[in-house]
Amino acid sequence: MSSITDETIRISAAVARRILSREVRKALGLYYIIWSTYPIVIALMFTLTYEFSGINALLSLKPLNVPIPLYGILMIAIIVVYGGLAGRFFSRLSKVSKSPELIRYREQRQRINRLLMKAYFAVTIMLALVSYLVSYQSAAFYYIPLLLFIVGVLYVNYNLFRSGIVKVRYYDHLANASFAVIMIIEFTYYFAFYILSLIWIYAGVKSLLEVIEGE
Amino acid sequence: MSDVDELMKFLKDRALSNGVRLGILIALYYVDGYLTFIDLQRDLEIPKSSLHQHLKILREEGLIEYKRGITVLGVRTVVRITDKGKELTKKYLNLVKNLKV
Numbered sequence: 001m002s003s004i005t006d007e008t009i010r011i012s013a014a015v016a017r018r019i020l021s022r023e024v025r026k027a028l029g030l031y032y033i034i035w036s037t038y039p040i041v042i043a044l045m046f047t048l049t050y051e052f053s054g055i056n057a058l059l060s061l062k063p064l065n066v067p068i069p070l071y072g073i074l075m076i077a078i079i080v081v082y083g084g085l086a087g088r089f090f091s092r093l094s095k096v097s098k099s100p101e102l103i104r105y106r107e108q109r110q111r112i113n114r115l116l117m118k119a120y121f122a123v124t125i126m127l128a129l130v131s132y133l134v135s136y137q138s139a140a141f142y143y144i145p146l147l148l149f150i151v152g153v154l155y156v157n158y159n160l161f162r163s164g165i166v167k168v169r170y171y172d173h174l175a176n177a178s179f180a181v182i183m184i185i186e187f188t189y190y191f192a193f194y195i196l197s198l199i200w201i202y203a204g205v206k207s208l209l210e211v212i213e214g215e
Numbered sequence: 216m217s218d219v220d221e222l223m224k225f226l227k228d229r230a231l232s233n234g235v236r237l238g239i240l241i242a243l244y245y246v247d248g249y250l251t252f253i254d255l256q257r258d259l260e261i262p263k264s265s266l267h268q269h270l271k272i273l274r275e276e277g278l279i280e281y282k283r284g285i286t287v288l289g290v291r292t293v294v295r296i297t298d299k300g301k302e303l304t305k306k307y308l309n310l311v312k313n314l315k316v
Contacts, residue, residue: 005226008234009311015238019258020245212257 022211024093024165029207031089032175036200038082039193045074090156093165116173117158120180124150127184150183169210175203222310230276231307235259236269240278243296244304252281252292270294278303 048055049071060071124147157176161168182196231237239259243250256266273279278300284293296304 005223008226008232008237011234012237012241015235015259016241016245019238019242019250019255022254022258023242023246023250 021166024160025207026211027089027093028160028166028172029204029211031086032200032204032207034085035082036197036204038078039197041078042075043193045071045078093160117154117161117176120154120176121151121158123177124154124180124184127181146183150180154180169206171203171206175200218310218313222307222314225307225310228276230273230278231303233269235261236273237307239269239294240273240296240300240304241308243279243294244301244308247296249284249286249293249295251286251288252294255294273300 058070154176157172160166161172178196178199182192186193186196226232226237231240239255252266252270255270256263259266270279270281274281277297279294279296281292281294283290286293
């Protein structure tokens, strides 16, 4: 092949990689920000039901003989909305990551990133086990799906970072580490949920700034 | 015709002979939605006039279309790949893939 053809192919791959990398980072920023509002929405619902007995009574109703109270239906609805938004992000990501040879670039620190992600898995599982053994044996039915959820999210993030589609930043680690720890300890230390929210807002804003400022 | 010859012929096309244009087309193919003019300019760090010129050539060849549209961030010029553009990009990516194999 001529050198001109080689050059065209090389430049086109670099241009596409640059555009796609920014698009994924933008989507990741929005994903962080959207999920950062989740603890706030849940906290708002808890506060309303706790403070106002009328609302509590209303949400405790079981409409049309459905065994789940309105409260549960509302929780499911909230999770469906957030899950749908996350689904949009991951569907975009899967489209972009169809061509790994195109978007992969070597990052020197990738090995460290992989090790850190594995550490988050270990911390989550360890915390869940300790919590379960120490005080939450009766809540096992809740812990197992939660654990699966956390490990699932971390696994998707792990694959995203491993693919090299986006450069892994410190705020990505901050978001993942806080997620791995706080989602488990939230039952004991509810305020930690707000910390998770703040960290994810920070990660989202930093991600969007990275796109705007073109770092 | 061998894959190499076909690729060489492919890259002699007016629209695809330039790496930036080809890169934009590949990105649009994978995004499978739209990219805004501002985003592209920011991503590529090239002058507005150059980007406009590249997009104009791609549009004249029927590979992309762009128009003013409403996005989350307000009214922007949005760029989309056409069916012809998708087909051509897919063919190009297959040729490159075959060469690598």
